[in-house]
Amino acid sequence: MTSPRLRARKLDIRDGLVDLSHGAGGRASAQLIDEIFRAAFDNPLLNQGNDQAAFDVPAGRMVMSTDGYVIWPLFFPGGDIGSLAVHGTINDLAMAGARPLHLAASYILEEGFPLADLQRIAISMGRAASYAGVAIVTGDTKVVERGKADGVFITTTGLGLVPVGVDLSGDRARPGDRVILSGSIGDHGVAVMSKRSSLGFETEILSDSAALHGLVADMVAAAGPSLRLLRDPTRGGLATTLNEIAQQSRCGFLIEESSISVRPEVAAACELLGLDPLYVANEGKLVAVVEANATAALLTVMRAHPLGREASVIGQVTADDQCFVQMTTSFGGGRIVDWLAGEQLPRIC
Amino acid sequence: MKYIDEYRDGALARSIAATIAKEAVSGRHYKFMEFCGGHTHAISRYGVEDLLPPNVEMVHGPGCPVCVLPVGRIDDAIRLAMRPEVTLCTYADLMRVPASGGASLMKAKAAGADIRMIYSSMDAVLIAEAEPTRRVVFFAIGFETTTPSTALSIGLARRKQLTNFTVFCNHVLTPPAIRAILDTANLPEIERVLVDGFVGPAHVSTVIGTSPYVALAAEFEKPVVVAGFEPLDVMQAILMLVRQVNEGRSKVENQYIRAVTAGGNLIAQREIAEIFELRDSFEWRGLGELPVSALRLRHAYAQFDAEQRFDVVSVPASDNPACECGDVLRGLKKPADCKLFGTVCSPETPMGSCMVSSEGACAAHWTYGRFRDRASTNAAQTSPLKPSDVQAAA
Amino acid sequence: MCLAIPVRVEALLPDQMARVTLGGVSKVVSIALVENVQVGDYVLLHVGSALTRLDPVEAERTLALMREAAVPGLSASEAAAA
Numbered sequence: 080m081t082s083p084r085l086r087a088r089k090l091d092i093r094d095g096l097v098d099l100s101h102g103a104g105g106r107a108s109a110q111l112i113d114e115i116f117r118a119a120f121d122n123p124l125l126n127q128g129n130d131q132a133a134f135d136v137p138a139g140r141m142v143m144s145t146d147g148y149v150i151w152p153l154f155f156p157g158g159d160i161g162s163l164a165v166h167g168t169i170n171d172l173a174m175a176g177a178r179p180l181h182l183a184a185s186y187i188l189e190e191g192f193p194l195a196d197l198q199r200i201a202i203s204m205g206r207a208a209s210y211a212g213v214a215i216v217t218g219d220t221k222v223v224e225r226g227k228a229d230g231v232f233i234t235t236t237g238l239g240l241v242p243v244g245v246d247l248s249g250d251r252a253r254p255g256d257r258v259i260l261s262g263s264i265g266d267h268g269v270a271v272m273s274k275r276s277s278l279g280f281e282t283e284i285l286s287d288s289a290a291l292h293g294l295v296a297d298m299v300a301a302a303g304p305s306l307r308l309l310r311d312p313t314r315g316g317l318a319t320t321l322n323e324i325a326q327q328s329r330c331g332f333l334i335e336e337s338s339i340s341v342r343p344e345v346a347a348a349c350e351l352l353g354l355d356p357l358y359v360a361n362e363g364k365l366v367a368v369v370e371a372n373a374t375a376a377l378l379t380v381m382r383a384h385p386l387g388r389e390a391s392v393i394g395q396v397t398a399d400d401q402c403f404v405q406m407t408t409s410f411g412g413g414r415i416v417d418w419l420a421g422e423q424l425p426r427i428c
Numbered sequence: 429m430k431y432i433d434e435y436r437d438g439a440l441a442r443s444i445a446a447t448i449a450k451e452a453v454s455g456r457h458y459k460f461m462e463f464c465g466g467h468t469h470a471i472s473r474y475g476v477e478d479l480l481p482p483n484v485e486m487v488h489g490p491g492c493p494v495c496v497l498p499v500g501r502i503d504d505a506i507r508l509a510m511r512p513e514v515t516l517c518t519y520a521d522l523m524r525v526p527a528s529g530g531a532s533l534m535k536a537k538a539a540g541a542d543i544r545m546i547y548s549s550m551d552a553v554l555i556a557e558a559e560p561t562r563r564v565v566f567f568a569i570g571f572e573t574t575t576p577s578t579a580l581s582i583g584l585a586r587r588k589q590l591t592n593f594t595v596f597c598n599h600v601l602t603p604p605a606i607r608a609i610l611d612t613a614n615l616p617e618i619e620r621v622l623v624d625g626f627v628g629p630a631h632v633s634t635v636i637g638t639s640p641y642v643a644l645a646a647e648f649e650k651p652v653v654v655a656g657f658e659p660l661d662v663m664q665a666i667l668m669l670v671r672q673v674n675e676g677r678s679k680v681e682n683q684y685i686r687a688v689t690a691g692g693n694l695i696a697q698r699e700i701a702e703i704f705e706l707r708d709s710f711e712w713r714g715l716g717e718l719p720v721s722a723l724r725l726r727h728a729y730a731q732f733d734a735e736q737r738f739d740v741v742s743v744p745a746s747d748n749p750a751c752e753c754g755d756v757l758r759g760l761k762k763p764a765d766c767k768l769f770g771t772v773c774s775p776e777t778p779m780g781s782c783m784v785s786s787e788g789a790c791a792a793h794w795t796y797g798r799f800r801d802r803a804s805t806n807a808a809q810t811s812p813l814k815p816s817d818v819q820a821a822a
Numbered sequence: 823m824c825l826a827i828p829v830r831v832e833a834l835l836p837d838q839m840a841r842v843t844l845g846g847v848s849k850v851v852s853i854a855l856v857e858n859v860q861v862g863d864y865v866l867l868h869v870g871s872a873l874t875r876l877d878p879v880e881a882e883r884t885l886a887l888m889r890e891a892a893v894p895g896l897s898a899s900e901a902a903a904a
Contacts, residue, residue, distance in 0.1 A: 273847075278547055279849060279850065280847050280848065280849045281847070281848045282847045282848070284847075337438075343429070343846060344845055344846040344847050346429065346845060347429055347844040348845075348847045350429065350432070350827050350844060350845075351827055351844060351847060351849065351867070401799075401802060403799045403802075405799060407475075408438075408474045408475045409436065409438055410436060410438050410441050410474040410479075411441055411442055411475070411478070412477065412479055413475040413478050413799075413800075414473060414474075414796040415795075415796060415797070415798065415799045417794070417795050417796075429828075429844060430828065431864055434885060435885075440888055440889065440892055443891075443892030444888060444891050447891050447892060466825060547869065547870060548851075548852075548869045548870025548871070549870070550852065550871075551870070573826065573868055574868065576855055576871065576873070577852075577868070577870060577871045580852060580854055580855070631866065631868060631873060634826075634866060635873065657826065660888055661884075664884075664887065664888055667891055685880040685884060686876050686878075686883075686884055687866055687876055687877070693855060693856075693873060693874055695855050695856070695857065699854075699855065
């Protein structure tokens with residue numbers, strides 16, 4: 080006769096808190112992983128229950144990327160740290176032109192973090208991954224003492240496969256190439272800032288957090304080798320992305336401010352705080368540099384995709400040994416769009 | 429955005445620019461100083477100078493309260509913040525200003541000082557109320573635009589009977605600074621700024637009105653046009669200045685009629701007068717000691733004065749000797765004329781006041797305009813693409 | 823100097839405060855420095871306090887003066903040559 084199975088009590092998701100036993104590797108850890116993460120992510124590789132996921136590797140060029148997510152607040156209009164972690168790493172893969180294959184997720188949890196919030200985040204991640212057609216196949220959980228983490232820190236790592244013949248890289252921009260922006264800038268940064276009580280403003284703006292690999296697949300198929308590079312303007316905004324590319328490619332840019340889309344509420348929030356939308360983070364937009372004669376076709380393909388409806392040509396690549404990103408302002412004068420000096424802070428002056 | 433977008437109209441800007449070009453007498457050079465840092469920022473950020481004819485030049489003045497704050501006062505604030513019982517509340521603008529020995533509020537915060545960035549002085553009062561064991565010090569800076577807000581917060585603290593709220597007051601006044609720039613008769617010729625007129629500050633003037641400039645304009649025979657904050661306002665004001673100069677007039681004119689009156693905001697002036705009084709003199713970074721140019725709390729409000737409650741002993745600190753901020757603030761030199769500009773001194777590693785704030789002349793030039801230095805020194809090379817080229821190609 | 827933004831008064835609140843909006847973004851600010859503020863007024867906002875009311879008549883007059891100052895159809899280079 081087999082020994083009776085201990086009927087374990089389910090986690091108290093509603094009122095329970097993360098405690099140090101959840102990170103100790105014992106029964107409590109296993110229960111947390113099972114009832115929160117496996118329940119939300121539910122895929123064959125993860126369900127095997129091993130410490131690692133083993134799979135066959137398709138032939139071709141692989142891409143790997145990793146990112147840590149420490150955003151505060153954890154929940155913001157249009158997303159949360161979980162969906163952000165999924166979208167962000169998928170996008171890093173997508174910017175290489177890759178099809179995402181698998182994701183791994185590791186969690187550092189703070190003692191006392193509500194299980195209800197953790198479940199909310201896990202469900203959000205599961206949904207984001209599922210919607211993107213990618214699975215979170217392996218993970219890890221640790222718990223640190225109260226005060227040593229802002230609720231939860233998440234690190235996601237992704238693996239992707241680059242189609243044959245695709246070679247996107249930040250050093251491939253050439254004078255005469257055109258620059259396309261997939262949509263409005265500043266949405267994510269403003270949405271997150273609106274939840275920081277010290278700034279005290281309210282808005283309906285949603286983060287634009289989204290997985291871009293579907294749009295990228297369409298773009299790569301349409302433009303082929305005419306597509307030089309892709310980059311998503313996350314931290315530091317569009318300005319930082321353009322300056323990075325300029326440095327890598329040893330070129331300059333000439334941009335038209337009036338062709339850059341900014342939602343009225345984003346523009347308004349930036350006015351109130353004295354911020355420049357060019358430096359505000361985006362999580363669902365990309366910059367593409369493409370050979371001039373392939374521009375029109377690429378734009379058509381982008382606008383046919385839900386995440387590229389507002390795509391527009393914002394300028395072109397120039398020969399410039401000082402790598403300036405020059406911009407013609409909507410007013411008609413000129414300026415450069417320089418690197419961000421430190422973190423962008425609201426100003427009174 | 430209403431009352432904003434219509435004053436940023438590019439087509440109207442080009443038309444006004446054409447009028448300025450038409451009316452600026454050829455062969456004559458016009459030099460106007462925009463006093464206010466906010467105007468410096470607007471001019472740079474929109475590229476207004478590109479629309480002006482070559483004989484109309486803008487010189488950037490010292491109206492940036494972050495820029496004119498002496499290093500010693502930031503040292504004082506850092507010392508206050510390092511006290512374990514103190515919570516220092518500050519506007520974000522001040523976080524990165526370099527103090528003595530490479531220190532800054534940002535670095536002090538990283539080292540454990542309780543420094544909090546706030547949007548409004550009222551927030552500091554609310555923090556004091558919510559955290560009665562903390563001694564909250566509000567680092568107050570600003571010209572007359574910002575002083576009324578500080579006055580309101582002290583009034584609020586008094587009504588709430590708070591004993592743990594004080595203000596470290598560095599409020600300064602605009603007319604004495606304009607006077608300091610104009611009053612160059614005693615200086616050697618080489619140090620005199622020869623501006624033909626001033627673009628007067630927008631929001632300072634909503635508080636003090638246009639009347640304080642009248643005596644200055646008359647005494648020094650220079651026109652002053654108070655201009656709104658948007659680039660079209662600045663352009664219209666420049667046109668009005670060109671006309672005054674052509675007609676030999678030196679009057680105070682108001683371009684910002686939608687927000688500024690001759691008498692200003694009397695309620696705000698009353699609030700300021702209730703709480704503050706004039707200091708005999710105050711050190712301005714780049715301009716030196718100026719008499720009756722700054723404010724301190726009145727005796728009746730001593731309990732809210734951080735300098736008294738904490739026995740603040742100011743140690744004057746000097747700038748890098750190679751720093752030319754003084755000459756830049758007076759409009760005697762352009763940022764690119766300073767040897768430190770772009771070499772040792774940049775927004776990331778500011779050596780002096782003009783680089784620390786986004787509207788300091790050097791920071792504005794670095795962030796928005798330094799590509800023009802290249803155009804003037806490399807005249808022989810192919811010039812960079814112009815906007816018309818982009819439009820033709822698109 | 824100083825970043826001050828025109829915002830619309832949406833609602834008056836106790837203790838001389840008001841809810842204001844700009845382009846769909848709303849904030850609660852002090853109106854203690856401005857007399858007789860009404861819903862629908864536009865005020866200049868600086869560091870959490872309204873500094874003054876914006877005069878719509880004068881605002882329109884400013885635009886009219888700007889249009890008057892503009893020379894229709896003349897470009898800057900044509901003007902300089904003239």
